[in-house]
Amino acid sequence: MRPFDYQQDFAHTDFRRHPERYQVGRGEQGVLLVEPYKSEILPHWRFKNADIARASAEKIFVMFERYRCQDDFVGMDMARKFIQMGYTRARRYANHQGGKKYAADGTVLPYIVDRQKADAAAVFKHYWDRLRADDDYQQRKKRHQGLYG
Template sequence: MTFNYELDFDNINFREQPELYRVGRGEQGVLLVEPYKSEILPHWRFKTPEIAKESSEKIYQMYLDYKKAADFVGMDMARKFLQMGYTRSRRYANYKGGRKYDEKGEIKERTLNEEKAASAAIFMEKWKIVREDQDYLKLKKEHQKKYG
């Protein structure tokens, strides 16, 4: 099922109404789903490998806390932030200023920023742990079966 962008995100607490949450694909809804966005976003950083390491470890710990609380939506949102840490770091590693397209809409020349590539690798490590976690996969399947 795809992520439902038609919901009134300003007035839904997904911790209280997890039945409204849809996993979607990739990072869909990562900056919409409250209260998780407000809990996780302040810790999401990737400017340097040191910052990325601290950030990914904090978000992974939040994932474990959500898991302990049997909060699948929180677990999935932490997964999305880890994934977004990887994808955004890669974007900055591959394109100066993190912009893939120029003013004309054409793809800019690729570069390689080693520092951002290292940040991406750090996020990838935690993202992989989460997306392969058997408890996460079980809860994801149950949530999708129950709610779509």
């Protein structure tokens, strides 16, 4: 897999029209850069507590399925990234007050246990696991990487 190209002109690229320019990347790379998907998905991304996370993850999962029906792998992968980011951000806020992991000197701040954020993370983890286990998604990902990676 080639390294994610952050130098790409994200501001002027419509990745729906140019899926060949999209790189899957590692984890959540590019999640807040790739349009029009960022603007479509971001308004629904929330993780304050488990109920809000559940509504958010379900909406994003429905979007994932809609992108699948439209044969839009880039949209599918972006929805997957937002689900994954819901998990990782909620975990960070569950572990560190205010979501700040490092002190000014670079040391890791003390761990806390925020039960609401931990429960929200568990919701997103459930949906993320479903997406990672989706054979059709995995095949489309391999095909995209084979064509454009």
